[in-house]
Amino acid sequence: MSAAARRALVTGASGFVGAALTRRLLADGWEVHLLLREGSSTAGLPPQGERLRLHRHDGSINQLIDIMRAAAPEAVFHLASLFLATHKPEDVERLINSNLLFSTQLAEAMAACGVRNLVNTGTSWEHYQNADYNPVCLYAATKQAFGALLRYYVEVHGLRVVTLKLFDTYGAGDTRPKVLNLLKRIALEGTSLAMSPGGQLVDLVYIDDVVEAFLMAYAQLADGTQQTPMEEYGVSSGAPLPLRELAALYAQVSGRPLDIDWGGRPYREREVMVPWHGCRGVPGWRPQVGLAQGLALFHQA
Known part of the structure; x- marks a missing residue:
């Protein structure tokens, strides 16, 4: 499939990394579908056009399935999340809704529509004191929890996933x-x-290098070089x-x-x-x- 024919669905495009990835995909000839919450800002994003389409999610799974079916993406780049370094009791529901409920709805919509390729975003903060798993904060715990949920969609529905665990980006x-x-x-x-x-x-990893890691992760999914259906890499300097x-x-x-x-x-x-060290990087990627x-x-x- 030529680059001009490729379709991507991107979540979290209102954020710094998601917006940069969107601009790069457009520059590379992709048709890009953005999935944003109601009220999310589009500042910093190119205007909608023939190759950039915006979908507002009302929070329901049925509407998300409709959006996924309409977009028919070759790949989903999932960057949307709520980041809180520390949380208060009243933040728990927002963290669960953003980082677990919405993310699981996204995987369910992919499964329902036969979309298989997912580049997911995790965090190095899942590995406090370099542990295999020790979340720095509840935000990091929700990232790990979604990874566990994804295993079901990989095993039962055939999703193929690469999770990029980001360090500091700028x-x-x-x-x-x-x-x-x-x-x-x-x-x-x-x-x-x-x-x-x-x-x-x-x-610290510069934004252009971060975006390149996302594209190289997708390439693994597209060309079948991914060793297992569910891989994870650190994006570290x-x-x-x-x-x-x-x-x-x-x-x-x-x-x-x-x-x-x-x-x-x-x-x-x-x-x-x-920071977490000794992690595997995306094969072939270097800052x-x-x-x-x-x-x-x-x-x-």
């Missing part, structure tokens, strides 16, 4: 309230910031560095001093001091954008 145009945007703000505004002692290792060194490199790249009060606040509960280059692109955007 890139030009990233406005998420993450540590790099804190550094960028104090660099541009000349303000000060209280931070943890800064000894935790940070594993392979070169994590302490937060203090990251801040120093950002100051060097931006040409601006950073006024940081190291130790001005404690490490958070279950801080990831050393191409070095950290200094990526930080420059991020700062200049």
Whole structure:
């Protein structure tokens, strides 16, 4: 099948990584169907057209099956999730609805419509202290739980799944309230910031490399080189560095001093001091954008 004829269904396109993947798929000639919740923003996405179609999900399984049937995708890229580093009791229902209920509805719709190829998104936070499974937080636990549910759809309905467990992602145009945007703000505004002692290792992968990992994961499904029907890989830079060194490199790249009060606040509960390591990467994938280059692109955007 030619690239121009390929169809993808993407969830989570309103997020930073999902939007970048959508733009890349369109650039590569795909027809892209976006599945968004009612009210999700489309800012940062190209306008709808012949090769980009938007579907709003009302929360029901029957409507989702109708959308899946209409889209008839060759592959589903599932990036939608609710991320909370820590949760409150009132957040439990939202986490379950977003990360388990909706995700399972998606797999059920694929099974009902004969769609087999799924590139799923997990998190390195499922592996606190480098354990086979030890969730940093409830968000990470819901990611692992959906992986367990997927086993049913693989065994009974023939889905073929590659799960990419992401580390920290960043890139030009990233406005998420993450540590790099804190550094960028104090660099541009000349303000000060209280931070943890800064000894935790940070594993950053530039957005272009992250998107390439998704496409290479799909290629495994498409060409049949996947070793088992259900594979998982880490998307890691392979070169994590302490937060203090990251801040120093950002100051060097931006040409601006950073006024940081190291130790001005404690490490958070279950801080990831050393990221999951020893994970398998997508076969043939290696990050191409070095950290200094990526930080420059991020700062200049």
